[in-house]
Amino acid sequence: MMSSSAVIEVKDVGMTYKTRDGRSHTALEGCNFDVAPGEFVSVVGQSGSGKSTLLRIISGLINNTSGEVLLKGKNVAHSLRELAMVFQAPVLLPWRNNLDNVLLPMEFRKAVTPQVRAYAKELLEIAGLGDQATKYSYELSGGMQQRVAICRALVSRPDILLMDEPFGALDAMTRDTMNFELQRIWHETRQSVLFVTHSIPEAIWLADRVIVVGDRPGRIVADIKIDIPRLRTREHRFSEDFTAYERQIEALIGTPGAIS
Numbered sequence: 001m002m003s004s005s006a007v008i009e010v011k012d013v014g015m016t017y018k019t020r021d022g023r024s025h026t027a028l029e030g031c032n033f034d035v036a037p038g039e040f041v042s043v044v045g046q047s048g049s050g051k052s053t054l055l056r057i058i059s060g061l062i063n064n065t066s067g068e069v070l071l072k073g074k075n076v077a078h079s080l081r082e083l084a085m086v087f088q089a090p091v092l093l094p095w096r097n098n099l100d101n102v103l104l105p106m107e108f109r110k111a112v113t114p115q116v117r118a119y120a121k122e123l124l125e126i127a128g129l130g131d132q133a134t135k136y137s138y139e140l141s142g143g144m145q146q147r148v149a150i151c152r153a154l155v156s157r158p159d160i161l162l163m164d165e166p167f168g169a170l171d172a173m174t175r176d177t178m179n180f181e182l183q184r185i186w187h188e189t190r191q192s193v194l195f196v197t198h199s200i201p202e203a204i205w206l207a208d209r210v211i212v213v214g215d216r217p218g219r220i221v222a223d224i225k226i227d228i229p230r231l232r233t234r235e236h237r238f239s240e241d242f243t244a245y246e247r248q249i250e251a252l253i254g255t256p257g258a259i260s
């Protein structure tokens, strides 16, 4: 991969927080990786290893204390980037129907056109929610609400979609369904995705590459290409190749029992 064509370049990034009692805490140290256009990259690591810190730095929510992040070749602080973020909780506005929730970011930009409305409907269709456009979030399950939130993140056609444990609050079965749905949506839209999770199988199943974050301080201990064909099915989940990737990553971050 040519680094000049990367949508995200993380170069020697470190983050040392100043805590309220005046001490400092190094959450990340010397992180390096790229994300290519259209690539799906997972970031996996134990709780507290600095995954959310990394995503917050890339999104520009906080400033790294060393190194630099380039988005489409430009410094995060200066770039007119197109980023969208999906968090653990979907936070939809209860007084708006689902289509209007999806359109919200475009309304903020005063950019709702008939084409945008059509794309919002198409996204709901792709997400399996074509018949839910005029329903309200309280009429949907948690998994459906999170799919609406994903559509909302995609409606502006961002260069990159950042997802921080988006399915962490869902039960295991719904989570599996969501992984299938997300793969399908990504396969259609081909947006670059950086997906944070503490679940090793989820990280592998979704990704072209898995970045493994070790802790204390958080640093990248491996960057593993996942050679499993698309579209992936349940069978891939239990294939020999898959299990080998799982073992490899478990060995890198330890205590597999502590990770679902």
Ligand SMILES: Nc1ncnc2c1ncn2[C@@H]1O[C@H](COP(=O)(O)OP(=O)(O)O)[C@@H](O)[C@H]1O
Pocket (backbone or CB within 6 Å): 017, 018, 019, 025, 026, 027, 045, 046, 047, 048, 049, 050, 051, 052, 053, 054
């Ligand atoms: N605002 C902050 N101030 C001080 N320490 C923080 C802050 N945010 C996170 N941390 C610390 O940085 C480390 C990494 O946190 P985080 O990025 O949330 O990890 P993860 O998302 O992998 O669970 C943790 O030890 C956490 O306590």
Ligand SMILES: [Mg+2]
Pocket (backbone or CB within 6 Å): 051, 052, 053
């Ligand atoms: Mg986190």
